[in-house]
Amino acid sequence: MSYLESTLKTIPTGLSKVLYVNWALVLLLSAAASVGFLMLYSNAGGSFQPWAEPQMKRFALGMVAMLMIGMVPIWFWRNIAGLAYIASFMLLIFVEFFGHVGMGAQRWIDLGPIKLQPSELMKISLVMLLAAYYDWLDIDKVSKPLWVLIPVVLILVPTALVLNQPDLGTSILLIAGGAIVMFAAGVSWWYFAAVAGIAVGLVSAVFASRGTSWQLLKDYQFARIDTFLDPSTDPLGAGYHITQSKIALGSGGWTGRGFMQGTQSRLNFLPEKHTDFIFTTLAEEFGFIGGISLLALYAGIVLFCLVSAMNNKDRFGALVTIGVSATFFLFFAVNMSMVMGLAPVVGVPLPLVSYGGSAMLVLLAAFGIVQSAHIHRPRGKR
């Protein structure tokens, strides 16, 4: 009798699973999403339309999906990880040829009510596949070069497709998310040190490529980097977003101007005020207190996931939980760095808060797998 079989008996079945859901996580997710509803309501000038109400409906749908996914045994998700990856990969290729072009990038497939972004699906499929890979791999082979190369290829191929769309933000999240799963699985520190070294070289190469025939980034991406480095050079042009974002955020002060009293966001100084820059509305209207509270909620979500992962003796479950929480962390860390002027403007939404359909649904589905891992974790006899 293997360890797994011996512990399977302790895993809840049937309706009793509901008792084992990570309810604290559900609560934190709902709290963070509620902050989003409030901000969308405020941004629409005190109206549930056009953003808050659809967002609430989607969140409700996402929560149901999350709980349903959570009820499904974790080994099912492990077993379909390869399939999910291949499906996401095919969709990415499909969008390359037939996708809709929006905001200068080719990103989504129009499925009628929902605009599906395969790159969103890929983020979660990649985490699942890597977790499954390391679940399968012998532990002593983890740091062997050949076995390191396989996940690196699994990460870089879809990343190349996403970068080609082009979507720099998602590309960064894919690489970083994948790397974190590899790191958690125990890949040697040396590889990460080497990659860091190579990354520095690559960044230099990207800058060196500027203006040549083999230019690695689009002009607008270079422009964003330029204005990030010095927003004041073009206050009404490309630097406008960063400057206005910082003004709105900074003018919030300790306690903010009060709900619906934000002048900068309400008067349209802020670009994409309901999507990527929604944090500025919160920071302006509720000040430092409001901003730090959301950050605390996010920290809670990440910590609950990590604790759940550390208590999970199932390798796939633990790794997928860490992968999902890391992706979630990367979302808000990049977004907040961006609006605070710590990072260049890349199109990364604030998770659960920004207005957007497929991103929220995919994220909640991913938390569904986290829930599944939590519910179906092997429990040792104590």
Added chain:
Amino acid sequence: MRRSPADTAQSARKISRRALFLGGSQLAFMGILGLRMRYMQVDQADEFRLLAEENRVKFRLLPPARGLIYDRNGAVIAENEQTFRIVIRKEDASELDQVLVELERLIGLPLEEQERVRAELKKAGPSAPVTIADRLSWEAFSSVSANGPALPGVTPEVGLSRHYPLHDDFAHLVGYVGPVSDYDLSKMDNIDPLYRIPKFQIGKSGAESRLEDVLRGKAGSLRVEQNAYGRIIRELDRHEGEPGVNLQLTLDNNMQNFTQARLAGESASAVIMDVETGDILAAGSTPAFDPNLFVRGISSVAYNELLENDHRPLPSKSVQGAYPPGSTFKMVTALAALEAGVVTPEDTVRCMGYTEIGGRRFHCWKRAGHGNVNMVGSLRHSCDVYYYEMAQRAGIENIAEMGRKLGLGLRYDLPLPGINSGLMPDKQWKLENRGAEWVVGDSLNAAIGQGFVLATPMQLAVMTARLATNREILPRMIKSIDGVEQNILGGAPLGLNENMLRSVRQGMFEVINSNRGTAFSARIEDDTTKMAGKTGTAQVRSAVVNNNNVPWIERDHALFVAFAPYNAPRYAVSVVVEHGGGGSSVAAPIARDLMLYALHGAVPPLAAYPSSQRGTIRERFKAMPLRDLDGDESTRGRA
């Protein structure tokens, strides 16, 4: 995938260690985010708040309404009319291409105008408005306003623009306004912020220019909250400026209209003045122009036409034109001689048709001579020889002093540009300006208003008023500012001997009312409004020839000065018709018409004219391009 419990435990331990490290790193990064947030929102909050305020709140100047200008009876001479225009500011012009395409569709904005807007925006400051289209029709304006959302950054504005409802009549007196130019700004020490508003209207000539500071008013300010597209969300506060002060002029708009109409066709000027107060009732100058053309920006073709016209429409001839006064100067010489005690009114001089001095002959206009003439006769006949004699007896210093006493050679303080002070020469003047000694021949020429002597129609009117009243009358054109009646200038007694003055006036009376007077044909039949005056014919060239046979530009100037009624003078008038020929035939009839109009306050009744002339007069009035006046005559009485 079966694993030994040892493997599983080792794996779980490794994952936990790595997870702890990850969690620590993530918390550390969140700590950095929190600190950054604190730094921006707490430490730098004031700075960002200020920037936010600047973002949101825009400051706009509100141009004040320019003061109105009325005539002495309250008729509007210069008013402000509403104009509709659309402007754009550089800071709001991020979607200029789209805006211009849309405007071409909506109001048919021509391509060259679109290019001009682009060019002006390049040069303009971020918040200075650039006019896209001015003087829009109400239809075009409302279609732009209604399509606001499709025109980000475009601001519809209702502005005020100067309008002169009486068109040509006051062009030379009230002047006109025009958009402020770099040249205007370069002349100012202290630039009113209003002048930074593009196309702000500034007085360019006439009273509009001289009284600019009074008429302009003070700028108001407006603080508005606007969104990122430049749309005004609401007004935060508004400080109304002070509108410019209203002016009332001493001019009478009907009198002025009649004067312009009477002078029409000639290059001429006339001044009608109240002899008691110095109020100018009308100061005509023809040809004139429509000042509204300049407000809108005159085309270079039209402007060149004005510049090249040999009748010179642009200058105000009543104060800018300086002419030899000719025989209208003889009263000055006569009084100078009387006051100097070198002659009495009864003394006679024998006129042989010329005077010979140092071998040079000075002719009288009548070659045959006048025989024995006394003072009254010399004026009646305008005998030159009498005045050659007076010049030799009195000397130029006495003549010049009397001339200045009567207002010649002086610069009056009138709200008009380019006022000419004329010239009342004396020995010192000639030495300083010509570098030569005064010779007796100069005195002889000066005595009959030729030679160096120059006077403007305004000065001649003042001279006449002083002769009529024996008081130091000064011209006045501003009746009240902001309802406050302006002081009447001067008026002090001149101190001339009344008896001597009476004989001069008697001479002037006989010029018109004696059947041997030079202006007998310009007499007034009505006994209560008898006129006294003096003809003048100023030579343009040295040789006297028949005026009908020379080109217009070489003909003599025709002059006439008069006051009336003779017994109780009320008005003085001066008329100069450039190259008009004889003063008696051309200038005197005009002076009579103007005088009668002033006395009657309306187009003169035919009964005032000699019966033989009434037919001609009736035809003349009928043909005059008078403005269509309101039927009710009584409302236009003298104020």
